Amino acid sequence: MSILDPSTPPLKPAELFVLAALHAAPLHGYGLTQEVAARSQGRIQIRPGNLYRVLDRMLERGLIEVHERASAGDERRTYYRITSLGRRVAQAEARLLAEVIGDLLAT
Amino acid sequence: MLRLFLRAYPKSFRQKHGEDLMRLCRDVYGPGFSPRAALDLLWNGLRERVGAAPRDFDEWLERPAREGRGERVLATILYDARYGVRGLLASRGFTAAILLTLALGIGANTAIFSVIDAVLLRPLPYAHGDRLVHLQQPVQASSGLNAGFSPLEVKDYREQSRALDAVVEYHQMQFTLLGGAEAQRVETGVVSANFFDAFGVRPLLGRTFLPQDDVQGAAPVLVLSYEYWQRAYRADPSIVGKTFTMNDRVHQVVGVLAPMPQYPGVTDVFMPSVACPFRNGASWAQNRTARGLTVFGRLRPGVTLSAAQKDLAQVAERLHAAWPDAYPRTDGYTTTAAGLRDELTRSARPTLIVLLATTLFLLVIVCANVANLTMARLVRREREMAVRTALGATRLRLLQLLLTENLILALAGGILGVLVAAWGLEALAAFAARFTTRASEIRLDGRVLLFACGLSLFTGVLLGCLPALPARANLAADLKEGAGATAHPSHLRARSALIVSQVAVSFALLIGAGLMLRSLLNLQSVDAGFDLENVLTARIDLNWTRYRTAEQIRPFGERLLDRIRVEPGVISAALTGSVPLNGTNPNGAQFEIEGAEPAEGPRPRADFETATPEYFQTMGIPLLGGRAFTAMDRAPSAPVAMVNQSFARHFFKGMDPIGRRLKVDSGRTLVQIVGIVADIKQHGLEREPGDEIYVPYAFTPYRDVRLIARSRASAAEVERTVRTAVKELDPQQPVTEVRTLAQVRADNLASPRLTALLLGAFALLAICITAAGIAGVIAYSVSQRTQEIGIRLALGAEPSSVLAMVLRQGMALVGLGLALGVLGGLAISRVMSGLVFGIAAQDPVTFVLGAAVLAAVGAVACLLPARRAAEVDPMIALRST
Numbered sequence: 001m002s003i004l005d006p007s008t009p010p011l012k013p014a015e016l017f018v019l020a021a022l023h024a025a026p027l028h029g030y031g032l033t034q035e036v037a038a039r040s041q042g043r044i045q046i047r048p049g050n051l052y053r054v055l056d057r058m059l060e061r062g063l064i065e066v067h068e069r070a071s072a073g074d075e076r077r078t079y080y081r082i083t084s085l086g087r088r089v090a091q092a093e094a095r096l097l098a099e100v101i102g103d104l105l106a107t
Numbered sequence: 108m109l110r111l112f113l114r115a116y117p118k119s120f121r122q123k124h125g126e127d128l129m130r131l132c133r134d135v136y137g138p139g140f141s142p143r144a145a146l147d148l149l150w151n152g153l154r155e156r157v158g159a160a161p162r163d164f165d166e167w168l169e170r171p172a173r174e175g176r177g178e179r180v181l182a183t184i185l186y187d188a189r190y191g192v193r194g195l196l197a198s199r200g201f202t203a204a205i206l207l208t209l210a211l212g213i214g215a216n217t218a219i220f221s222v223i224d225a226v227l228l229r230p231l232p233y234a235h236g237d238r239l240v241h242l243q244q245p246v247q248a249s250s251g252l253n254a255g256f257s258p259l260e261v262k263d264y265r266e267q268s269r270a271l272d273a274v275v276e277y278h279q280m281q282f283t284l285l286g287g288a289e290a291q292r293v294e295t296g297v298v299s300a301n302f303f304d305a306f307g308v309r310p311l312l313g314r315t316f317l318p319q320d321d322v323q324g325a326a327p328v329l330v331l332s333y334e335y336w337q338r339a340y341r342a343d344p345s346i347v348g349k350t351f352t353m354n355d356r357v358h359q360v361v362g363v364l365a366p367m368p369q370y371p372g373v374t375d376v377f378m379p380s381v382a383c384p385f386r387n388g389a390s391w392a393q394n395r396t397a398r399g400l401t402v403f404g405r406l407r408p409g410v411t412l413s414a415a416q417k418d419l420a421q422v423a424e425r426l427h428a429a430w431p432d433a434y435p436r437t438d439g440y441t442t443t444a445a446g447l448r449d450e451l452t453r454s455a456r457p458t459l460i461v462l463l464a465t466t467l468f469l470l471v472i473v474c475a476n477v478a479n480l481t482m483a484r485l486v487r488r489e490r491e492m493a494v495r496t497a498l499g500a501t502r503l504r505l506l507q508l509l510l511t512e513n514l515i516l517a518l519a520g521g522i523l524g525v526l527v528a529a530w531g532l533e534a535l536a537a538f539a540a541r542f543t544t545r546a547s548e549i550r551l552d553g554r555v556l557l558f559a560c561g562l563s564l565f566t567g568v569l570l571g572c573l574p575a576l577p578a579r580a581n582l583a584a585d586l587k588e589g590a591g592a593t594a595h596p597s598h599l600r601a602r603s604a605l606i607v608s609q610v611a612v613s614f615a616l617l618i619g620a621g622l623m624l625r626s627l628l629n630l631q632s633v634d635a636g637f638d639l640e641n642v643l644t645a646r647i648d649l650n651w652t653r654y655r656t657a658e659q660i661r662p663f664g665e666r667l668l669d670r671i672r673v674e675p676g677v678i679s680a681a682l683t684g685s686v687p688l689n690g691t692n693p694n695g696a697q698f699e700i701e702g703a704e705p706a707e708g709p710r711p712r713a714d715f716e717t718a719t720p721e722y723f724q725t726m727g728i729p730l731l732g733g734r735a736f737t738a739m740d741r742a743p744s745a746p747v748a749m750v751n752q753s754f755a756r757h758f759f760k761g762m763d764p765i766g767r768r769l770k771v772d773s774g775r776t777l778v779q780i781v782g783i784v785a786d787i788k789q790h791g792l793e794r795e796p797g798d799e800i801y802v803p804y805a806f807t808p809y810r811d812v813r814l815i816a817r818s819r820a821s822a823a824e825v826e827r828t829v830r831t832a833v834k835e836l837d838p839q840q841p842v843t844e845v846r847t848l849a850q851v852r853a854d855n856l857a858s859p860r861l862t863a864l865l866l867g868a869f870a871l872l873a874i875c876i877t878a879a880g881i882a883g884v885i886a887y888s889v890s891q892r893t894q895e896i897g898i899r900l901a902l903g904a905e906p907s908s909v910l911a912m913v914l915r916q917g918m919a920l921v922g923l924g925l926a927l928g929v930l931g932g933l934a935i936s937r938v939m940s941g942l943v944f945g946i947a948a949q950d951p952v953t954f955v956l957g958a959a960v961l962a963a964v965g966a967v968a969c970l971l972p973a974r975r976a977a978e979v980d981p982m983i984a985l986r987s988t
Binding site for chain 1: 120123124126127128130131134135136147148151154158
């Protein structure tokens with residue numbers, strides 16, 4: 001999969017923020033929603049019902065992967081981490097955005 | 108509990124993320140059930156299902172094991188649907204042909220249904236629509252025409268009728284409304300205060316009339332019609348409370364009506380009856396015979412129309428006994444009531460029923476054609492069906508497959524049909540508006556869509572079941588190599604039967620269109636009795652507040668004529684009371700012939716018309732005897748009159764009427780007949796001329812006149828001249844209804860022309876579809892018989908005899924169809940008997956011509972495949988065994 005491949009849909013804002021959150025450390029679902037909300041200053045709130053749809057799509061595209069099913073107390077939670085492809089895609093997207101943002105801020 | 112909502116997601120998703128998702132919901136929404144969490148799961152679950160559908164669908168369909176019966180059935184249907192869609196996409200030509208015919212058939216039916224639903228089926232848009240009746244007072248002496256009611260009669264019926272709980276009146280006036288940007292001539296509906304309550308009409312803004320608005324001395328108020336408010340005030344919401352001057356009094360707008368059919372007339376503003384200066388003048392309000400009001404009643408709940416009729420007859424009997432002078436026995440006054448709904452749609456009904464029959468016939472042709480195409484395709488798929496049967500498919504299973512395919516086709520055709528209907532609806536509504544005010548209610552709504560959907564389903568089921576008709580189970584023969592396209596005689600028979608029915612129905616449609624066309628040609632060739640080239644007409648309805656007496660009106664008219672006559676482009680100009688071909692009923696007034704024996708039966712009546720001396724010359728109406736009016740025919744000379752030919756024939760029976768005198772104006776005036784003119788079609792092209800008495804404008808100047816100007820100049824130039832001249836004489840005087848006589852005549856012909864056009868278009872469509880069907884079936888039959896034809900040719904048959912053989916075969920079908928079609932033609936002509944003019948509905952010329960046209964089209968359609976048959980190469984045909 002290549003980010004230059006025009007058949008690949010561009011990252012949606014929620015996906016970009018998920019990648020950004022996982023860029024720092026692997027997280028489980030609840031942690032992800034919290035982190036995304038914090039990083040976007042509350043602008044992006046992924047509803048629980050939607051989160052796993054987003055993650056499922058990203059898993060399929062190979063942007064993230066299941067890190068481990070860790071036990072916290074008596075509950076098993078699934079942790080996700082970013083793949084190297086995910087990292088590259090996120091960075092390419094970020095560079096693209098940085099250019100646009102730089103232009104916008106300059107004028 | 109929340110787990111239940113988790114099921115909104117597809118199973119594969121649930122297996123992967125279900126546990127995590129439930130935990131996350133607990134973390135975010137808190138433990139236990141929360142509606143927000145449920146909604147979140149439901150919404151996103153459905154989104155996931157929709158998003159995943161294309162990906163999972165194929166996989167799900169192919170899965171061998173099914174969880175339950177319901178899922179199995181669904182899977183079968185979807186499987187068949189997918190198979191059907193693929194098959195239809197593969198044979199694009201076939202699919203396109205079917206979709207096109209279905210779209211036209213369903214579209215035409217949907218469009219006509221939407222008109223019929225709005226006009227004939229739906230209840231009136233008034234709250235009490237089904238209880239409203241139109242009261243009428245027909246008078247035998249004036250050929251049963253409704254005389255209307257006088258204010259005194261309205262009061263009597265209101266007080267005495269026990270079947271009606273409301274009796275309201277309406278009449279229409281033109282008044283000048285001052286206070287807007289410019290003086291406006293407005294159509295004013297003068298109504299009882301409870302008129303809107305009786306109809307159950309609510310205002311959009313403000314209020315309607317209250318009882319206290321309709322008492323002597325009440326402040327004048329107005330209610331605007333929705334259309335006028337939109338048109339003249341651009342839907343200004345602050346209109347309520349504004350004041351206008353009308354009839355020299357200040358009127359305040361108190362409300363605007365909601366949109367609804369403009370009935371009984373097209374009205375701009377409404378005023379309570381007490382505010383109309385004429386209705387309340389002593390000559391009208393206190394005169395029992397000053398009739399002319401339109402009156403409606405509302406049946407008490409539970410009272411039938413026939414009970415109301417009886418009740419009204421009793422009241423009428425009492426009134427007739429109490430005032431015998433007002434109801435002369437010889438004139439034959441009665442009082443009746445008719446349901447308002449019937450009244451509103453009566454003139455539209457015959458045309459709409461003919462159109463409905465036409466589109467239903469068209470649908471039959473469309474179905475036959477689609478069935479024909481389907482069967483042709485089925486023949487090509489016989490091997491497929493045989494293989495399926497060999498693999499264990501039951502007949503029912505095959506039927507299900509075909510049914511699904513046909514339903515898909517029919518529904519797609521239905522969707523296209525709705526588009527076709529939507530496209531044609533505006534034009535159709537404009538057409539219907541010529542017959543009924545309810546045309547404004549025509550729209551594509553849920554009911555119409557439901558109809559289109561039902562029609563599509565019906566078509567689909569019908570077509571899906573058709574192939575099941577020819578029973579056959581010759582499995583072995585079908586599976587044999589090369590047996591792919593062997594003929595099943597039953598198939599050819601079924602397809603031939605379809606062709607026969609198509610020809611029959613096309614013939615009926617052709618008869619309908621032909622009758623309408625011949626009738627239109629007849630109407631077009633009617634001599635109106637006057638010369639309608641280069642004549643402009645305009646209505647000048649003087650404001651009564653400033654033109655009260657004959658002495659005020661006459662100078663205006665005469666000065667206007669003097670002013671216009673001197674214009675270089677104008678040849679002559681005149682004034683009269685009404686434009687010919689106006690579609691109104693004769694306003695018969697009574698007269699007596701001086702010195703004549705009072706005849707038995709009702710007193711004689713005739714139409715009275717005012718005319719200036721140049722009227723007959725301007726209109727090109729020939730003078731047959733005596734003289735026309737001159738400028739000398741004015742007071743103080745003796746009053747004179749002219750009559751038309753019909754009048755002379757009816758009342759003088761061969762004697763010379765010139766010099767005889769008529770008692771008119773209830774015997775108060777004696778007029779001497781000085782001239783006879785030819786008849787003209789005063790009331791419409793299709794109506795016989797009535798008996799006319801013309802009186803000089805100088806004696807009876809009408810306040811509301813039509814200016815008639817014959818000119819060398821263009822109509823636009825003359826119109827400018829007229830408008831300038833009127834403005835110079837009275838800047839506040841509007842000029843309306845400016846039309847040329849040619850336009851008036853064209854308007855008279857518009858409805859029959861449109862009907863003929865519609866029926867003609869449908870018939871043409873039917874013939875094209877039928878011709879394609881004939882060509883298809885004959886070509887199919889030829890391809891089946893290629894070998895046989897090859898043998899014939901090899902044995903020495905002439906190609907021309909082969910051609911003739913195929914033609915004979917095709918024409919036999921056409922002939923049979925025509926024979927059956929005569930029955931359909933007779934049926935449609937019976938429905939149309941009220942619409943045709945100048946021919947019998949069973950017009951033999953139309954039938955013969957129709958048959959000839961269809962036979963010719965059939966022959967051409969057969970000729971193509973027949974020529975192919977004649978050109979068969981015997982060597983190739985025999986080798987392909």
